[in-house]
Amino acid sequence: AQSVSQHNHHVILSEAASLELGCNYSYGGTVNLFWYVQYPGQHLQLLLKYFSGDPLVKGIKGFEAEFIKSKFSFNLRKPSVQWSDTAEYFCAVKGNNRLAFGKGNQVVVIP
């Protein structure tokens, strides 16, 4: 079965700082990887996804992620965060007909 590990569950940073969230996965099949975001009081929304091609994936709101096969990683980055990026971020790997999620990163951006 697939699994996802996310580190640094709570992240606090100031506006304009850079953000990087780590994600490591375990799955033996073809890899489809996702980052979802959940803003306070809202539902899960897709930030970006990778399933083939260029390992550097660009998503909405200035986010990007890089798939590194040799490291089983799919880290999320944003060069300069805004207060509105305060949210919980979930990495997920698809396999066996389902998404397996990590525990999430709670990110708080201080104005």
Next chain:
Amino acid sequence: GAGVSQSPSNKVTEKGKDVELRCDPISGHTALYWYRQSLGQGLEFLIYFQGNSAPDKSGLPSDRFSAERTGGSVSTLTIQRTQQEDSAVYLCASSFQGGNSGNTIYFGEGSWLTVV
């Protein structure tokens, strides 16, 4: 509809009662998923429906949990004899195609269940 629709958005029930949660997926989506989101447990897979195929029920935590999908569209998740540990947000999601495709899975806003 424009997105995955779930009802009720909030439900408070007494321990031991049965509850039904409804999901209306995005029109044309053949794959439908139920997840549970609770503090400390993250997002747990419950069940997956794909078209008219037999559902993958491997994530259901006990035999008190069941789900149906009628006509390949609307789904109902039923929890019988609710327990306090069933308190969570129950999320429904759908996608155009299931399996291990790269199709995006879209989530509803969830049904917040509180068992008192």
